[in-house]
Amino acid sequence: MTNMEYKIYKEDDFRVSNWMGGKTTQLAIFPETAKYLERNFIWRLSSATCEKEESDFSKLAEFDRVLMVLQGDVVLAHQDVRVARLGELEQDSFDGGYSTKSFGKITDYNLILAKGNKGFLDVITPGPNSQTPELESYPEYEQFTQGYYCRDGFATITIDGETMMLTPGQQLVINCENGKAPALSVMGEGHLVRAQIFYNYHQEEMGPTIIPKEKACFDDYKACIFLANTQFRGASFIFKKLKSQWYDEELTAAINKIEKLYLTFFIGTFGFAALAVYGLERFTGIEWVLWIVGWFLIDIFLISPSLYLAVVPKPVRKHIKDINNLTPYEQRVLEKQLATNERLEKLLKKYKNSGRYQYDEDGNSVEYPYKKE
Structure with missing residues (x-):
């Protein structure tokens, strides 16, 4: 300030x-x-x-x-x-x-x-x-x-x-x-x-790093190719550099927005099914296989990355941080993410929406939906 x-x-x-x-x-x-x-x-x-x-x-x-x-x-x-x-x-x-x-x-x-x-x-x-x-x-x-x-x-x-x-x-x-x-x-x-x-x-120390928005460029597109194809369980075992990277809150929110709707999954699956049926009637053997492989390549390198490019903040790489060089605030966010049990959070949210919670004067839940014995 x-x-x-x-x-x-x-x-x-x-x-x-x-x-x-x-x-x-x-x-x-x-x-x-x-x-x-x-x-x-x-x-x-x-x-x-x-x-x-x-x-x-x-x-x-x-x-x-x-x-x-x-x-x-x-x-x-x-x-x-x-x-x-x-x-x-x-x-x-x-x-x-x-x-x-x-x-x-x-x-x-x-x-x-x-x-x-x-x-x-x-x-x-x-x-x-x-x-x-x-x-x-x-x-x-x-x-x-x-x-x-x-x-x-x-x-x-x-x-x-x-x-x-x-x-x-x-x-x-x-x-x-x-x-x-x-x-x-x-x-x-x-x-x-x-x-x-x-x-x-x-x-x-107290808040996220403010990153000025910029127009999309080819480097953003390359980053989106990587992002779009590493959102699956076990990706860090295949792509080793994921273990040393951390996505900031703005980028994480954008990725969650896409993945929550399963957009890339449905587009890829629908395209595969449609082409498989179409190709079976017109191609045989190796031609049909090449037809399917071609679709997967188009999805991996064009369709899914383009979808990500439209949603994620730019410049993309500035929102991808070295996990060993995080600010104090980013370190706290990372620790909270590591400690979060997503399945439990969804369960508690379900109870919260059912009206079985009570709250203090600032909106904190003060009573869980179960009794202590």
């Missing part, structure tokens, strides 16, 4: 999910490609409703949390540590690894931040006259984010001379290099919840 950027997140941008105590709304996450359930984010802003008198919070051992009450009253009991009673617009900061239970029906605002970084929430009450909120200072961090959430009323915010308006439920996020925050002023009425987040971000 080298330049200042900002965005107002509105209802269409939010990610809403149900949990066993109410609903949770992800307002913003960084980096934007991160997924909460994969725990590969630096920070996350969200709002949740607790519609039951008692709720258990997720354990997030690698994160710190700040919770502010937007509506209602709550008691947060951090097991064997301490307790906090909060009214509207009061907050509590705590270790995400605590065993925390809440007592009370509330709507809250949450900042979840990876350990080793700094994050704060406070309340700004805008008025008819322009005001410039003071900023915290932590020069040891490289990046700085300000978040402004409109709880009620409205606010007009001017950033480097450009004015915008926030209405209830909207979230403004401003990202910049630390020490280079833009000139900002606020007017309006009601209450804004402000987040100040100081952090270090190195893309190779």
